[in-house]
Amino acid sequence: MHDHDFDTVIIGAGVVGLATAYYLSQQQSVLLIEQHPHMGEETSSRNSEVIHAGIYYPHASLKQRWCLRGKQLLYEFCRRYKVPFHALGKLIVAQPDQMDQLQALYNHGTATGVELQELNQQQLQQLEPCVSAQAALLSPTTGIVDSHTFMQRLEALALQQQAHIQYRCRLIEANAQQQGWTLRLQSGEQSFTLRSRVLINCAGLHAQKVAQRCQLSSERIPTLYPCRGQYFRYHGHSPVSHLVYPLPDANLTGLGIHATVDLSGQLKFGPDVNYQSDLDDYRVDLTAKQQFVSAIKRYLPTLDWSRLQPDYSGIRPKLSDATMPGKDFQVEFSRTDCPAFVHLFGIESPGLTASLAIAESITDWLQGSNEQALLAN
Ligand SMILES: Cc1cc2nc3c(=O)[nH]c(=O)nc-3n(C[C@H](O)[C@H](O)[C@H](O)COP(=O)(O)OP(=O)(O)OC[C@H]3O[C@@H](n4cnc5c(N)ncnc54)[C@H](O)[C@@H]3O)c2cc1C
Incomplete structure (x- = not known):
């Protein structure tokens, strides 16, 4: 009994x-x-829905260890149980004033054991002609999954x-x-x-x-700091075939407003960073569009901005606010x-x-x- x-x-x-x-x-x-x-x-x-490679997280953190191991287990699981996924690769792009930051990220990522390739402007242009940047890192093991x-x-x-x-x-x-x-x-x-x-x-x-x-x-x-991240969808053909990320925010508050292509080839941008107290406020604020356009323009300058429309949002259960270390x-x-x-x-x-x-x-x-x-x- x-x-x-x-x-x-x-x-x-x-x-x-x-x-x-x-x-x-x-x-x-x-x-x-x-x-x-x-x-x-x-x-x-x-x-x-990104399968992260594990580039950003501090050495010896749970985020780093579980991301590296989780990525491997998730790809195996997807293959074994026929979960749709695509290891399409991710570009982290840097503008001329961000080259030191890009180098530091490359050093950190490769020291973690993550595969990263350095691309100069010409190589980047060949891979993604619409992306404008001085240089980039290519992470071939980053992918997307049907969550x-x-x-x-x-x-x-x-x-x-x-x-x-x-x-x-x-x-x-x-x-x-x-x-x-x-x-x-x-x-x-x-x-x-x-x-x-x-x-x-x-x-x-x-x-x-x-x-x-x-x-x-x-x-x-620990104290909870809920942080809403909004997405805008691009209604039209995606001009990129990789995930495209700017360099991350300070303290890793967010990874920057990035371009994600989903499994149906649709392009979306986000998430941004909005601290709030509500746990069920999933609004997507149309007035955020201008901020999205400014951020995206830095690496994808020639989009038709009228095709960018509010989509959805998610709330991060963060343990720090924007003023604290991540x-x-x-x-x-x-x-x-x-x-x-x-x-x-x-x-x-x-x-x-x-x-x-x-x-x-x-x-x-x-x-x-x-x-x-x-x-x-
Ligand atoms: C904007 C955004 C983008 C992200 N992008 C990525 C990404 O690309 N890649 C990645 O790896 N991660 C990403 N994440 C993180 C990822 O989504 C989360 O880490 C993950 O979904 C957390 O899952 P969970 O099961 O811990 O929590 P949840 O999905 O929140 O599940 C918790 C569940 O508990 C239930 N619950 C709560 N209280 C009770 C109760 N008292 N009784 C019964 N049930 C209860 C809730 O209803 C809920 O369903 C992102 C997160 C956000 C917000």
């Missing part, structure tokens, strides 16, 4: 919760709960492995007891309790609130305090790329096969 209903309960069916359910359900009983009627309705379907199909595959595989997934179900409260967690959940009008040995918080923008409801001590809960992902976890828990905070970009690596690390740590798995080096 078990003293718990599930080995593990995971809160949040975004890409990270789904990946974690897929990994853990290979060995144990898992319940994944999601407050919305469908998976991935928040940040996981409001992003650039919705990716999440559908994760869900289907987890279900095949007998994971339970409960939609329209919200965590209200979790209490730690000697034998495990007692969770109070709400589904429609109904509220019920169940027990699990382990609790994993993959609640994205709501991770701080969920952690409070799980009685995590306040000094372990922060790493933050993981609060314990297996020695009984019962075990993992809380994931600040899973902004490259969280989609990193999702399978995060799930792999949580699994390794829970199994005791890698005690360091959830720590930055």
Whole structure:
């Protein structure tokens, strides 16, 4: 007779919760709960769908480690389970006054082990005749993925492995007891309790609130700085066949308003950077168009600007504001305090790329096969 209903309960069916359910359900009983009627309705379907190469992140950070490992796992997963993707490559372009920054990025990226090729103006022109810049870096391992199909595959595989997934179900409260967690959940009008040995918080923008409801001590809960990123779509033939990025913002607040070609060949630009307090304000402000035009003009000067129209936005669950140094992902976890828990905070970009690596690390740590798995080096 078990003293718990599930080995593990995971809160949040975004890409990270789904990946974690897929990994853990290979060995144990898992319940994944999601407050919305469908998976991935928040940040996981409001992003650039880029498989990042891992060029930018500080050495030994979780972002760097999980991006590098996640990229490899994600390409393998896409090939194995027929998730549409395209390793189309990315150009990071520099204007004449940015050559030192480009060199520094090249040094950092190659020291990380990421493949990067330096292109002079002529080589860049041959590759992308419409792009205007002094020089560029080509990252051939950067790609794009159909994130919705990716999440559908994760869900289907987890279900095949007998994971339970409960939609329209919200965590209200979790209490730690000697034998495990007692969770109070709400589904429609109904509220019920169940027990699990382990609790994993993959609640994205709501991770701080969920952690409070799980009685995590306040000094372990970082402040959330929600940051909306807006996109504008280019209605017309894309003049570029690579992803085209300017150099990143200071403190990596954003990667700069970049050009992304999706799997249907459509071109979009974004995301920009707008700190806000609301977690559900997904507006795309038409007045931002002028700022988009100015930013894009620096590297793609000859677009027909009348074809640039507001598209969608996503909110980054950041752990720093624009005045602070950028922060790493933050993981609060314990297996020695009984019962075990993992809380994931600040899973902004490259969280989609990193999702399978995060799930792999949580699994390794829970199994005791890698005690360091959830720590930055
Ligand atoms: C503008 C933008 C662009 C980005 N571009 C990229 C990119 O190109 N490449 C990349 O790798 N990454 C990118 N990212 C980052 C990536 O999208 C995220 O890191 C990733 O989607 C996070 O997934 P998640 O599962 O942690 O969170 P989410 O997708 O937010 O999922 C959390 C889920 O938890 C649920 N939940 C919350 N509270 C509760 C509760 N109490 N009970 C039940 N359910 C609950 C929510 O409803 C939600 O569905 C981008 C992000 C943004 C905002």
